Amino acid sequence: MKIKDLTRAEEQLMQVLWDLDKAFVKEVIEKLPIPKPAYNTVSTIIRILETKGFVGHEAFGKAHQYFPIISKEDYKRFATEKLLDNYFENSVESMFSFFVKEEKMDLSDVDEILKMINKIKNRPR
Incomplete structure (x- = not known):
C-alpha cells in the first residue's frame, strides 16, 4: 500500500495512536493538548485516517x-524520503549540511x- x-491534524492524531497503540476517540482526545478539539472533529479525522x-x-x-495500520517507522521513512527528495535533491550530504548550518546539530x-557510520562500515557482511 502506498x-x-x-x-498536520491527521499527523497529530497518528502520533497519539502510535503512542497508545489502541484507543477510543475519548482516549485520543485526553492525550491532545489544550484547547482540546471537539469529539466530532477528532472522530471525523480518525475516519479520514481510516479511509x-x-x-x-x-x-x-x-x-x-482504533489502532494504527501504518507504523510510525514506515511513516517516518516516507516523510524523510519525501523531505530528502523535495528539498535536498536526494542528497543526504546537502540535508546534513543544512542542519549543521541552521545549528540544528552540534558537534x-x-x-x-x-x-x-563507523559501526555500519565495520559490520561483517
Missing part, C-alpha cells in the same frame, strides 16, 4: 477502538552520526 501525506489506510478499528457495540550530534 503511504499518503498527512495533514487513507492509516487506521483500522475494532467495534464494541456502537463504540470503535556531539555529528560525533554520534560518525560513530553510527
Whole structure:
C-alpha cells in the first residue's frame, strides 16, 4: 500500500495512536493538548485516517477502538524520503549540511552520526 501525506491534524492524531497503540476517540482526545478539539472533529479525522489506510478499528457495540495500520517507522521513512527528495535533491550530504548550518546539530550530534557510520562500515557482511 502506498503511504499518503498527512495533514498536520491527521499527523497529530497518528502520533497519539502510535503512542497508545489502541484507543477510543475519548482516549485520543485526553492525550491532545489544550484547547482540546471537539469529539466530532477528532472522530471525523480518525475516519479520514481510516479511509487513507492509516487506521483500522475494532467495534464494541456502537463504540470503535482504533489502532494504527501504518507504523510510525514506515511513516517516518516516507516523510524523510519525501523531505530528502523535495528539498535536498536526494542528497543526504546537502540535508546534513543544512542542519549543521541552521545549528540544528552540534558537534556531539555529528560525533554520534560518525560513530553510527563507523559501526555500519565495520559490520561483517
